[in-house]
Amino acid sequence: MIKSYKTKKRISAFILYILVIIMLIFYIFPFYYAISSSITPNSELFSRSIKLFPKNPTFKNYILVFTERPFYQNILNSVIVAGATTILSLIFGAFAGYAVARLKIPGKVAIMSMILAVSMFPQVSILGALFQILRSMKLINTYPGLILPYIALNLPLTTWILHNFFKEIPISIEESAAIDGCSKFMTLWRIIIPLSAPGLVTTGLLTFIAAWNEFLFALTFMQLPEKYTVPVAIAMFSGKTFYELPWGQLMAAAVIVTLPLVILVLIFQKKIVAGLTAGAVKG
Amino acid sequence: MIAIFITAFFPLLKTFWDSFFSFGLRPGIPKRFIGFDNYIRLLNDTRFMTSLINTLIFTAISVSLEFLLGLITALILNADFALRGLVRAAILIPWAVPTSVSSQMWKWMYNDQYGIISQILYKLGFLAPGTPILSDKWSSMFAILAVDVWKTAPFMALLLLAGLQTIPSELYEAARIDGASGWKQFTKITLPILKPTIAVALIFRTLDALRVFDIFYIMNKAVETLAVYNRHILMDRAFTGAWFGYGSSISVVIFLLISIFAIVYIKSLNLRFD
Numbered sequence: 001m002i003k004s005y006k007t008k009k010r011i012s013a014f015i016l017y018i019l020v021i022i023m024l025i026f027y028i029f030p031f032y033y034a035i036s037s038s039i040t041p042n043s044e045l046f047s048r049s050i051k052l053f054p055k056n057p058t059f060k061n062y063i064l065v066f067t068e069r070p071f072y073q074n075i076l077n078s079v080i081v082a083g084a085t086t087i088l089s090l091i092f093g094a095f096a097g098y099a100v101a102r103l104k105i106p107g108k109v110a111i112m113s114m115i116l117a118v119s120m121f122p123q124v125s126i127l128g129a130l131f132q133i134l135r136s137m138k139l140i141n142t143y144p145g146l147i148l149p150y151i152a153l154n155l156p157l158t159t160w161i162l163h164n165f166f167k168e169i170p171i172s173i174e175e176s177a178a179i180d181g182c183s184k185f186m187t188l189w190r191i192i193i194p195l196s197a198p199g200l201v202t203t204g205l206l207t208f209i210a211a212w213n214e215f216l217f218a219l220t221f222m223q224l225p226e227k228y229t230v231p232v233a234i235a236m237f238s239g240k241t242f243y244e245l246p247w248g249q250l251m252a253a254a255v256i257v258t259l260p261l262v263i264l265v266l267i268f269q270k271k272i273v274a275g276l277t278a279g280a281v282k283g
Numbered sequence: 284m285i286a287i288f289i290t291a292f293f294p295l296l297k298t299f300w301d302s303f304f305s306f307g308l309r310p311g312i313p314k315r316f317i318g319f320d321n322y323i324r325l326l327n328d329t330r331f332m333t334s335l336i337n338t339l340i341f342t343a344i345s346v347s348l349e350f351l352l353g354l355i356t357a358l359i360l361n362a363d364f365a366l367r368g369l370v371r372a373a374i375l376i377p378w379a380v381p382t383s384v385s386s387q388m389w390k391w392m393y394n395d396q397y398g399i400i401s402q403i404l405y406k407l408g409f410l411a412p413g414t415p416i417l418s419d420k421w422s423s424m425f426a427i428l429a430v431d432v433w434k435t436a437p438f439m440a441l442l443l444l445a446g447l448q449t450i451p452s453e454l455y456e457a458a459r460i461d462g463a464s465g466w467k468q469f470t471k472i473t474l475p476i477l478k479p480t481i482a483v484a485l486i487f488r489t490l491d492a493l494r495v496f497d498i499f500y501i502m503n504k505a506v507e508t509l510a511v512y513n514r515h516i517l518m519d520r521a522f523t524g525a526w527f528g529y530g531s532s533i534s535v536v537i538f539l540l541i542s543i544f545a546i547v548y549i550k551s552l553n554l555r556f557d
Binding site: 209 | 293359362364368371373374375376379383384386391392403433437438490493500509514518535537538541545
């Protein structure tokens with residue numbers, strides 16, 4: 001009886017591990033295949049056989065990506081746009097989130113629903129109007145022309161998550177600060193911000209990843225190859241002729257832009273999950 | 284707050300306004316008020332109707348598959364096994380990869396000459412060698428569905444996992460003592476408690492799927508979604524003729540479609556915000 005219970009348990013553990021392995025292969029294989037393809041020389045890559053490992057690995061594709069195209073510039077564009085978006089969203093989001101969490105303003109529920117409504121927005125619905133506005137402000141092909149819409153897209157979520165974090169901070173801390181002669185602004189800067197640092201890191205990461213990955217606006221508002229952000233540069237990847245796409249190079253580029261994100265995700269996994277669920281489950 | 288109003292609501296109002304006019308982005312095309320003509324034209328536009336149907340098919344299949352796979356993944360991740368933390372982190376990778384990058388990664392795997400998926404399908408005899416997966420309407424629809432499910436099931440799984448972890452284990456123990464089977468425990472305990480989480484996850488994914496753009500735009504031209512068609516009219520054709528008002532009316536339709544889904548969902552699942 002006891003023995004059969006043990007074997008039963010062992011079998012279910014075995015099945016569980018098999019399931020875990022299948023799941024891992026499913027989720028990780030495409031990324032692995034991109035890495036493997038990126039270090040495979042073209043002669044092997046363009047052969048009609050199933051190739052899981054390169055026989056003669058080479059880093060040529062990684063060098064070519066930077067020498068044959070403005071990829072370095074594309075990365076720089078993405079860093080500037082995503083970085084500025086993150087910092088500015090955090091600043092505005094902190095003020096807005098704090099205001100919503102603390103101040104007793106009429107129609108708070110209405111404001112929060114409005115914020116949520118914006119986060120459910122179909123981007124394409126404002127694409128045309130935004131394009132006209134940015135064009136009349138001469139912001140097409142400029143960094144602010146992309147940063148402004150990104151802030152608008154991300155601010156709702158930033159405000160929402162930060163508001164959740166601010167709510168957790170006991171109000172008595174602020175009251176004692178006020179008694180000690182701290183102004184509202186000083187309280188926010190000196191006490192609330194340091195206390196909610198984990199929230200800011202989480203929110204910042206989510207914003208950065210969102211801005212780094214955004215495609216539709218980047219495609220529409222940045223129309224010169226040297227102004228492309230990374231996702232657009234990768235989508236627009238082309239070879240010397242129409243028929244031969246340099247897949248090895250393309251995969252190298254894919255790995256280069258994904259690796260930092262993968263590292264960020266692996267390091268901050270817990271925070272990201274907490275932020276995602278705070279942003280989604282609670283509202 | 285004001286910033287959100289200026290950058291989100293104002294363009295939306297402008298889109299509504301523009302949809303009642305006939306005009307283009309090239310200078311010299313006069314702006315004419317035409318009322319609801321653009322909307323009437325949409326009804327007779329087969330390309331619009333096809334893209335609408337494609338979007339709905341894509342949404343229905345992708346959300347249900349993602350939910351199923353996400354739930355299975357969440358249940359696996361909730362079990363006890365070695366290196367669980369690392370596995371959970373690894374699951375997030377597809378979510379973090381930019382859509383345009385994952386689209387290209389999969390496009391390479393689908394390549395009709397050298398792609399690994401194509402090669403495997405040829406070897407197994409599912410496809411005649413040399414058949415391009417991404418040029419046929421239905422095979423490319425399923426190919427794209429696979430990419431979307433791969434990319435977003437982890438997100439779904441993490442949301443559901445967060446919900447699973449709030450369920451106290453005493454409930455399962457009590458059920459086990461009462462002799463409830465695993466399946467019964469799942470349907471009588473897990474699912475009911477998980478319901479609000481499931482609701483939120485479904486809302487988010489449905490709204491995302493309805494506005495899908497990146498994957499379809501990058502992967503092929505055989506199937507078109509509403510967003511892809513909309514951008515084509517707004518950006519590619521607005522410079523050649525009086526298409527901009529027409530494009531705006533498509534934008535409005537997408538906006539209304541998503542709003543309707545959002546409202547119906549929130550009402551029917553009885554969710555309370557704030």
